[in-house]
Amino acid sequence: MRALIxxxxxxxxxxxxVLTITAIGAPPGETSPEPLLTTVPKHP
Structure with a gap:
């Protein structure tokens, strides 16, 4: 019973x-138009 409580x-x-974060809302600002890199660039 204690575990259920x-x-x-x-x-x-x-x-x-979750409800508190939703009520506050997202911070103001703009997103970057450049895509995020998902892999490490290869150096020659």
Missing amino acids: AAAAGLAAALAL
């Missing part, structure tokens, strides 16, 4: 964190 408390805390 602990799991419920953890889930409630995680949900509260």
Whole structure:
């Protein structure tokens, strides 16, 4: 029973964190038009 209560408390805390971040919103700014590099460039 304690495990169920602990799991419920953890889930409630995680949900509260997600809702808080959603309410605050994304920071202002612009995204870069250049794509991100996903591999290391090869040097000759």
